[in-house]
Amino acid sequence: MTFADLGLSDFLLEAISQAQYQSVYPIQQEAIPLILQKKDLIGLAPTGSGKTAAYVLPILERLQKMPSVQSRSVPVLVLVPTRELAAQVMEVFKSFGDFLPRKIKTMAVYGGVSINPQMMNLHGTEVLIGTPGRLLDLVSKNSIDLSQVEMLVVDEADKLLNLGFKEEMDEILSRLPKKRQSILFSATIDSEVEALMAKILVHPVKIEVGQDTITPELINQTAYLVSPENKGPLLRFLIQEGDWKQVLVFTSSIRTADNLTTKLNKNGIQAMAFHGDKSQGARTEALKQFKAGNVRVMVATDLAARGIDILHLPHVINYELPRSPKDYIHRIGRTGRAESAGEAISLITEEDRHHFKVIQKKMKRFVELVDASNLGF
Incomplete structure (x- = not known):
């Protein structure tokens, strides 16, 4: 199995080649076609499994076929637990997106830095990656509109809940449209993650690559x-x-x-x-x-x-x-x-x-x- 077999455009295949991805990870092999088919998805995979590219690539592929955004509405929302992960995911979107004929505006928002530059730069954002607290700050200031989100990604769901973001997550979910594609990734599943899955996913396809209890053999x-x-x-x-x-x-x-x-x-x-x-x-x-x-x-x-x-x-x-x-x-x-x-x-x-x-x-x-x-x- 190669990336060329997964339904990605030549532009993204060139980006993958430039990034020197040697082979398709199992999570990518299974997730990419499902996300392209607009399926809801729960992905269980240990750390280092290649899950970020597993959702970034098909999202960029789909955005290429959608009109650009010139408003406060955001079509793609990615929720992450930490500032560092927000910045990292943004870089992955940008590195692959640089090869696309239509540029996708991607932005990461998180606390610990001034909110004003984030507020000023949000207009026209198509992929918004954020931590829950800062995202709600921006919503409260009417800087962003979540009512038109078409694709929701919850990355590291277990960590989000472990860090005490349950109430913020509930508030964000209440502002999203009911009709959307939802994708959830987690290294582990407990009762809190299961409750979140029940809230956001509709007839999801479950992908499980390895177990969180087994560490990489390398x-x-x-x-x-x-x-x-x-x-x-x-x-x-x-x-x-x-x-x-x-x-x-x-x-x-x-x-x-x-x-x-x-x-x-x-x-x-x-x-x-x-x-x-x-x-x-x-x-x-x-x-x-x-x-x-x-x-x-x-x-x-x-x-x-x-x-x-x-x-x-x-x-x-x-x-x-x-x-x-x-x-x-x-x-x-x-x-x-x-x-x-x-x-x-x-x-x-x-x-x-x-x-x-x-x-x-x-x-x-x-x-x-x-x-x-x-x-x-």
């Missing part, structure tokens, strides 16, 4: 049993001994992220922190520098576990374990993407051992626990 997982006081020295040893150039380190708190970043820099390992207490500008700059390879280590809270797509990221380290096994899977899913091998390492204290066993049981995969004292820690 990720090599290792864990080190280490005392709390030796975590920092062990982390620095691993980075320096392995000569790792690009490492994403996860902590469970903002305070730990900041402290760890300071210690890494003091020890000659260039690092930047990435978390919710940082301004949007600081977060954008940290991600930019990390992606470009100008910063060796990015220390992040779970804000970064989803919605940040860094191709060929070789190393992810759990400095602290997350509470949820699902969050563990999403964290390590930042590596092993785009058919590239990756390594995920967890630093485990005696207190963590039981919780780590629960995580392994959930993902149905055994991870070797190496005694760090053998390395001198």
Whole structure:
């Protein structure tokens, strides 16, 4: 199966070629024809499965056959949980859209930045990607009209609900036309996601690619049993001994992220922190520098576990374990993407051992626990 078999125009096939997509992911193979057929869709797929292109490509294809918009009405609405994912999805739309004969105006709206430039630029937007809170702010100011939405995409539905956006989602849905195409993607399904599916989807086709409990085979997982006081020295040893150039380190708190970043820099390992207490500008700059390879280590809270797509990221380290096994899977899913091998390492204290066993049981995969004292820690 190739992209040429999926009903996409030559313009988009050229865009796909320029993006150097080597093969069609299973989620793309199944979703693209269904979205072109205007079917409602529920897509269950683990992180790194290629789902963004699975809806971006057919939406752009359909928009080419629709008249351009010169009003506050938006034909395509994409709801996402985080600012970073909003910006990332916008870039995917723009990168593919650049090859189309009719230009599609795409815009991302989110909090943490001034609302005024967003308000001024909304007119004529055909694809609006947004976080629920900022979207409702714009609606309340009559800057955008949701009554003409023809295609709704809810991306990372489980994360949206986990972040407490249920009321905002209900408010947005109440403003949408009943007759529309709805597409929902989620890594997991629980009772809240099921309730949302029942609200927005009509006779949906369900696509399930893999399971959220199974991590990509390209990720090599290792864990080190280490005392709390030796975590920092062990982390620095691993980075320096392995000569790792690009490492994403996860902590469970903002305070730990900041402290760890300071210690890494003091020890000659260039690092930047990435978390919710940082301004949007600081977060954008940290991600930019990390992606470009100008910063060796990015220390992040779970804000970064989803919605940040860094191709060929070789190393992810759990400095602290997350509470949820699902969050563990999403964290390590930042590596092993785009058919590239990756390594995920967890630093485990005696207190963590039981919780780590629960995580392994959930993902149905055994991870070797190496005694760090053998390395001198």
